[in-house]
Amino acid sequence: MQLSKKDLERRNAKEQMKQLGINPYPSELFPVTHYAKQIKQEFDERKADEFKEVTLAGRIMSRRIMGSASFAELQDSTGRIQFYVRRDDICPDEDKNLYNTVFKKLIDIGDIVGIKGFVFKTQVGETSVHVTELTVLTKSLKPLPLPKTDAEGNVHDAFTDPELRYRQRYVDLIVNPKIRETFKKRTQLVNTMRTYLNDKGYLEVETPILQPLYGGAAARPFKTHHNTLDMTLYLRIANELYLKRLIVGGYDGVYEFSKDFRNEGMSRFHNPEFTQVELYVAYKDYNWMMELVEEMIEKVAIDLHGTTKVPVGDKEIDFKRPWKRFTMFEAIEHFTGIDISEMDEAQLKETARKLNVPVDDTMGKGKLIDEIFGEKCEGNLIQPTFITDYPVEMSPLAKRHRTKEGLVERFEAIANGKEICNAFSELNDPIDQRRRFEEQLELGKRGDAEAMTLDEDFLRAIEYGMPPTAGLGIGIDRLAMIMTNSKSIQDVLFFPQMKPEKKSVVLSEDEEMVLGLLKKEGKMDLEILKSAANLSNKKWDKAIKGLTRHELAVVKKTDTSLDVILL
């Protein structure tokens, strides 16, 4: 690794600390008595006695050295607090090294230290800790980006480059404290839902991520391989089929917070792995489930914001119950003025064309309706709204509607123009379920890459009998985006999926030269390349092995030749 001058300076400072007998990475526990936020909230000059001795630990975020006294800021998990170091306080004897050398020269911004002292207010009124003892806890070898906020609240030199923020989230979390809040809210959101579901007596369970058959949603999976069993396994795209097996097994209510994986495009709404909660409750239907969703999400909003009203972009979304309800056909009629409820496939295709909704031949009736809805309605639904009663063709796991022909008892909740949950009265007629799976196989043959596969074991399970059940799935990332006012899914994932950082490979002169020759051709016969390189056998061997080790080139043997191929 190439070290910058600043890297070297910090490494050097670390060595000097050691020479002065200071361990830059001590092992002993450091007993913290107070936190930054707590002191700033509670301190008052009349109560100075209560803050005669406080101990804090954290990272140094700024320094203002004024000769033999200094101000600096310490950042702990709760925030920042200023501290004041005076040479003659921390070095009462002749030896002034701790201040002059260690504090002023060897300690840098970014280092983690412990401070002990008393709390006071400076002449300008800033609550600060007057340090009497300073302990190095961890020497930092990398300089931090240093955003600063001026008196008007303007941030200067902010660390904003999304690529760096996502790739080095740890730095993002250090210098952009609001990011830490976003992720705390995300966890609170999950905690609220978990508490709510536990209080209802439902059982949190875990089901397989590696599955021999993937199912429960319309999506393309990730494929992997198990060596011992020598078989293909898929990463789950949904939990549905396993959770329903548990309802067959006799639990009244089961739920799972789970990472699911879909091998599809990435965007500000899509990450290849994402989090869902799925819930199944026996002896209930989709009407009952709508009420649960309203109540649970309203509770999330209140727990996170203290109110049902949540700011999202330039809008305000109010999660107060009850939410608006539309059937899918009503919604389409509302936004397009066209009643499609009685149309056949040809008429739907014609209508879609008229509305400028793109169509192709793989689309069946259900898919066409879904496209029209997605194109013309979904984005307009800002306030939380339930859309109910979907076409049977696009809901192969949902129960047929008790009164409306061709529809199923399904709903989605939509907020800020995006689906936040999907639920239905679960199909528990095994004969009908088999037929629906078979229809999916047909769609697959027509070219629908997301059509579902037929799961014989799941069918066997419901042949034993699954009670009438209501099922629900909520996209946690999407909900977290709304609840934290985040524009991108990457802002609610600590480590969003990204392409790997480009390896910076340092090549030898010979390797560079051979690579240069190869780059002109892309692919060359090994003997030709070798003679063009004009190296000794030994040097040639070293260069070509270096290139293949760095995965810049590969040597491939065919029946007739030995080729070197540029990667």
Place this chain on the structure above:
RNA sequence: GAUUCGAUAGCUCAGCCGGUAGAGCAUCUCCCUUUUAAGGAGAGGGUCCUGGGUUCGAAUCCCAGUCGAAUCACCA
């Protein structure tokens, strides 16, 4: 996958009529015992994303690529 925009010092950015690479903060040296975007004096720091091309000369113009962002498409 498509289109548009971007990549210059550790961070944020300027330079882009082609002519030896700049600012603020950070870093280093010195001064400064209640400052707060502390201040003052001085110094160092760059494969201008990569590779080609045009040119006497390219950070700047052209082509290709890498990475990223935004919008759209598929999707939760």
